[in-house]
Amino acid sequence: MIKFENIHINYGGVKVIENLSLEIGRGEKVVIFGKSGSGKSSLFSLLLGFTTPEKGKVFFDGKPVDEKNVWNVRENIAYIDQSVSLGSGKIKESLASVFALKANAGLGFSEKRLNDLTNFFDLPPDVNDKNIEDLSGGEKQRLAIIIAILLKRNVFLLDEITSALDEALKKKVADYFANNNEYTCLINSHDPVWLENPTIKIFNLDEKKWLQ
Amino acid sequence: MATIDISIFSLALTFILLALPAALSLIFGFNLIKSLFYSVARMSVQLILIGFFLKYLFEWNNAIINLLWLTVMILTAVYSAVKSSEIKTGKIFAPVFISFSFATFIVIFYLNIVVIPIENVFDARYLIVLGGMLLGNSLRGNIVGISAFYKNIRKESKEYLYKLSLGATLYEALLPYFRDSVRLALQPTLAAMATMGIVALPGMMTGVLLGGASPETAIKYQIVIMIAIVTSTILSVVLTILTTIRICFDKFGVLQPDVFIDYKNGGNKKRIKRNKKLISKTE
Numbered sequence: 014m015i016k017f018e019n020i021h022i023n024y025g026g027v028k029v030i031e032n033l034s035l036e037i038g039r040g041e042k043v044v045i046f047g048k049s050g051s052g053k054s055s056l057f058s059l060l061l062g063f064t065t066p067e068k069g070k071v072f073f074d075g076k077p078v079d080e081k082n083v084w085n086v087r088e089n090i091a092y093i094d095q096s097v098s099l100g101s102g103k104i105k106e107s108l109a110s111v112f113a114l115k116a117n118a119g120l121g122f123s124e125k126r127l128n129d130l131t132n133f134f135d136l137p138p139d140v141n142d143k144n145i146e147d148l149s150g151g152e153k154q155r156l157a158i159i160i161a162i163l164l165k166r167n168v169f170l171l172d173e174i175t176s177a178l179d180e181a182l183k184k185k186v187a188d189y190f191a192n193n194n195e196y197t198c199l200i201n202s203h204d205p206v207w208l209e210n211p212t213i214k215i216f217n218l219d220e221k222k223w224l225q
Numbered sequence: 226m227a228t229i230d231i232s233i234f235s236l237a238l239t240f241i242l243l244a245l246p247a248a249l250s251l252i253f254g255f256n257l258i259k260s261l262f263y264s265v266a267r268m269s270v271q272l273i274l275i276g277f278f279l280k281y282l283f284e285w286n287n288a289i290i291n292l293l294w295l296t297v298m299i300l301t302a303v304y305s306a307v308k309s310s311e312i313k314t315g316k317i318f319a320p321v322f323i324s325f326s327f328a329t330f331i332v333i334f335y336l337n338i339v340v341i342p343i344e345n346v347f348d349a350r351y352l353i354v355l356g357g358m359l360l361g362n363s364l365r366g367n368i369v370g371i372s373a374f375y376k377n378i379r380k381e382s383k384e385y386l387y388k389l390s391l392g393a394t395l396y397e398a399l400l401p402y403f404r405d406s407v408r409l410a411l412q413p414t415l416a417a418m419a420t421m422g423i424v425a426l427p428g429m430m431t432g433v434l435l436g437g438a439s440p441e442t443a444i445k446y447q448i449v450i451m452i453a454i455v456t457s458t459i460l461s462v463v464l465t466i467l468t469t470i471r472i473c474f475d476k477f478g479v480l481q482p483d484v485f486i487d488y489k490n491g492g493n494k495k496r497i498k499r500n501k502k503l504i505s506k507t508e
Contacts (some may be wrong), residue, residue: 061390062477071448080476092390098383116392164391 014037014197020069022055031099042198044207047218053099053201088116095172097153099145130159150177169198228435259402288347294355299325302360311486312370324464332457345449365459370410370462395478408463414455
């Protein structure tokens with residue numbers, strides 16, 4: 014599903030990733046493990062076409078990610094970034110703008126589905142009426158997760174999505190993704206809660222080795 | 226009643242007024258004397274030169290020369306707008322020049338051919354003076370709009386990229402910034418129009434009245450020029466943003482960091498300088 018082939022990434026003249034090859038199959042859940050700054054988020058940037066590697070190729074669903082198909086690749090990946098860049102303003106409007114995009118217009122936004130998910134992830138039922146700035150870090154994180162799920166995509170790039178959550182919610186979120194057979198997940202996280210799931214594979218980015 | 230001319234002696238007397246701001250600056254320590262005198266001196270020299278130049282321009286009233294001079298004015302305005310956008314001049318000068326030229330010429334010729342209308346559409350008095358007013362006033366809006374557009378996208382790069390990841394096309398991701406920038410660019414002109422005549426008589430009207438025209442004529446000219454300004458401002462901002470997008474964003478839809486003047490290979494020049502300063506302070 015996702016393939017990184019002989020990837021070299023430089024940032025500011027510093028070699029961040031050197032000769033990395035990594036393949037993630039459909040339905041797999043892979044946690045990327047490595048020191049801060051070891052380039053874990055760079056892998057997400059590569060896949061989404063936000064940066065290009067110095068050397069090497071990135072493949073999604075068998076095809077190389079290039080300027081023509083990257084727009085289509087993005088429509089098939091749900092990305093939740095570390096800083097939860099939802100912007101500001103009314104949540105209702107933010108949600109509406111997500112589903113107003115041409116790429117998402119055919120999805121059909123269901124209030125019921127939104128309510129089910131807000132319930133499931135312990136968000137207050139009236140969250141839709143709030144402003145993004147009024148949410149706590151953990152609430153924003155869960156909102157971003159919900160949006161990602163509502164996009165009905167099967168490939169997820171999860172960048173530290175449990176960092177602001179309490180123990181119970183961390184487990185809930187990790188289980189939700191780990192146990193869904195349809196989902197392919199590339200996970201950037203320091204959180205040990207992910208490792209509790211037998212479906213999770215672990216890849217050490219510094220040593221370029223599979224651990225589990 | 227035509228304009229009363231001011232003799233050179235009388236003009237010199239006006240400079241005496243500057244003793245007031247100078248005194249205040251000394252008393253309160255504003256430290257403004259140097260920049261005040263520099264600006265006044267520079268303005269005076271520039272206006273004197275322009276005065277001579279316009280005298281001959283009006284005398285010759287040659288269409289080609291007039292157009293050339295208008296082009297020089299546009300080039301200067303474009304350079305000013307590009308410099309303040311903090312984007313590398315070489316990259317966007319051409320599209321901005323085309324946008325400004327198009328916006329200015331379309332409005333000016335509409336005024337000269339349809340609205341006023343005058344026999345010689347290249348008449349110096351109308352082409353250059355009106356053209357200059359258009360350029361000067363819409364330049365302000367352009368500077369605000371163009372720099373806001375690119376600076377905000379760079380500042381909010383995470384939000385912008387997130388939008389792309391949601392499936393947005395380049396246009397969809399840019400739209401909110403485009404809208405904000407254009408609104409920002411027009412705000413001063415719209416605000417000025419809203420209070421025009423109530424707070425103070427605007428420059429164009431004042432000049433026309435001092436020149437001996439009736440108030441009826443004066444207000445008509447003022448209305449015409451304000452509508453022309455708002456039209457050319459929005460035209461030039463929109464065209465400039467649309468034409469520079471293709472240069473500043475790559476085919477993946479990402480704003481290229483190296484289009485900014487302060488970009489140094491490997492990161493933000495300013496940030497690197499700042500960090501170096503901090504490090505040397507703590508050592």
